[in-house]
Structure formats: structure tokens, C-alpha cells
Amino acid sequence: MTAIPLQPPRRLVEFTLDGEEARVPEGATILDACRAAGKDVPTLCAGDTLTPKNACRVCVVEVEGARTLAPACSRRAEPGMDVRTDTDRTRHSRRLVLELLASSVDLSTTPEVAGWLKEYEAKPDRFGPGAARLNEEPRVDNDLYVRDYDKCILCYKCVDACGEQWQNTFAISVAGRGFDARIAVEHDAPLTDSACVYCGNCIEVCPTGALSFKSEFDMRAAGTWDESAQSETTTVCAYCGVGCNLTLHVQDNEIVKVTSPHDNPVTHGNLCIKGRFGYQHVQNRD
DSSP: OOOOOOOOOOOEEEEEETTEEEEEETTOBHHHHHHHTTOOOOOSSOOTTSOOOOOSOTTEEEETTOSSOEETTTOBOOTTOEEESSOHHHHHHHHHHHHHHHHHSOOTTSTTHHHHHHHTTOOGGGGOTTSOOOOOOOBOOSSSEEEOGGGOOOOOHHHHHHTTTTTOOOOEEEESSGGGOEEEEGGGOOGGGSSOOOOOHHHHHOSSSSEEEHHHHHHHHHTOOOGGGOEEEEEEOOSSSSOOEEEEEEETTEEEEEEOOTTOTTTTTOOOHHHHHOOGGGGOOO
């Protein structure tokens, strides 16, 4: 029998969260504590399979004694700290960030944002119609997925998923500086001329729909995409012996996209091109 090494138990950190005592394992973030306590702290750039980049700043909280607001997604919980998640200062900051994002980026396919805009009474229109937008047409240069940079918030999650944190292909990077910064492949070339291996792991982590399945993009354009009518079934990929888990999203008895459970110990949400895009043979009616 093979012995499985176990990590030593982590001691618990005790601190105050919105006036109540909170206890989380050492190394946990404030966002982890908020979620464990059932507190709805909004976030866009935080992901459960990637190291946070603190890019969106929607999850900021107030820590007693700190000069600035702290991003809950990356700030570690410390013994004795006093954290407030719903003060006038945090609400004002979140409202402004949401207004800036919604005035310059298309957030129409970003989950939960509509509710956050209403909750924080954000008014993106106050920046006027001249707010900085790319106004760029979606890039449809292959049959697998679409890049719509009008929806990109520069959260860098796709860069990390393609880079050293998961795929190690390094096909995606940030080009330009300042207001000209944008996500791109090398030389801003078509995807077919890049180092992309079409694993689709960047799609898995994209929070806004800037990267999406070609099937989803086409169905949204046709007005037939309906997540409420979709069912999800998790199965095991049959292409090889690794044992990756696939979650099949089915609408009208057709597979419309494939994801992978983030808590799966084999894949952690990642797949290869066959697992993520090679499902057409399942529903070939010819």
C-alpha cells in the first residue's frame, strides 16, 4: 500500500470580521473568511485556481489601522485584525470601480455585475458617451473560440492560466502600456499564427466573456443562448487515460460547451484541446 503524505494541520487565525469573531486556517485570505461566513464580497479577478493579481479592486475592505483599503482576495488574515466589509468607504470605492469598468468595458456577459451595479447604486453613464472604449469587433479567426476585447477588464487571469501557473505555453501576454495596455498574442497576430495550443484554459478563467466558445458566441448572436435551459453533466474524458473530468453543458439535446470542475484533483479546471473542444463526434447525426 502506498503511503500518502499528509500536510501538518494549519493553526487557526482569529480576528474580527464585521464585529463578529472569525476563525480561518493560517494563510487564508480575508475573502476566504468572508465566503466562509456567507458574506457577499464582490470580485472579478479572483479565481479559485489562480494566484490573485489584485487587478479589479472590487473586493476591497477596510482594515483598522491601515491607511488604504485592502484587496480581500490577496490580503492574508492576521491574528487580531479588525476587518469591515460594508462601510461607507468600501461601498464608495466599489461603486466607483464598477462605474469606471462599466463605462469603458462591455459587462453584459459578466455574471452578477448587473446586481452589483444596482446594489451599489453605480451610474456608469455619468462619465458620458466619450468614455474610453476599444470599440473593436470580436476576433473570430478560428473555429474554437472568440476573443472579444471590448469585454476585457485586464484581470490577467488568461495570462496566468496560459503562463507559469498552468499551461506554460506563454501564448498570451500584455501588450502596450497605460491606456494602450491590452491582452494579445505575440505580435498581435491571428490566433492561428500564435503559440496557442487551443487548450481553452484561458476561457475557463475569463470572468467577463471576453474569451468564449465559438458555439456560445454564435448562439448569443442568434439570440438562442439560454443558460436557464441548460443542464450540466460531469463525466470522465475518454480520449486518454489521465482521467480528466468534463462538465458537459447541454441545451436542446446538444453540447454547447465543455468546462471542468475546479475542485477536481486531476485537472483543477484545466483541459487539453481534445477534452474541451473535441465533443462534436458525440452528437454527429450523420
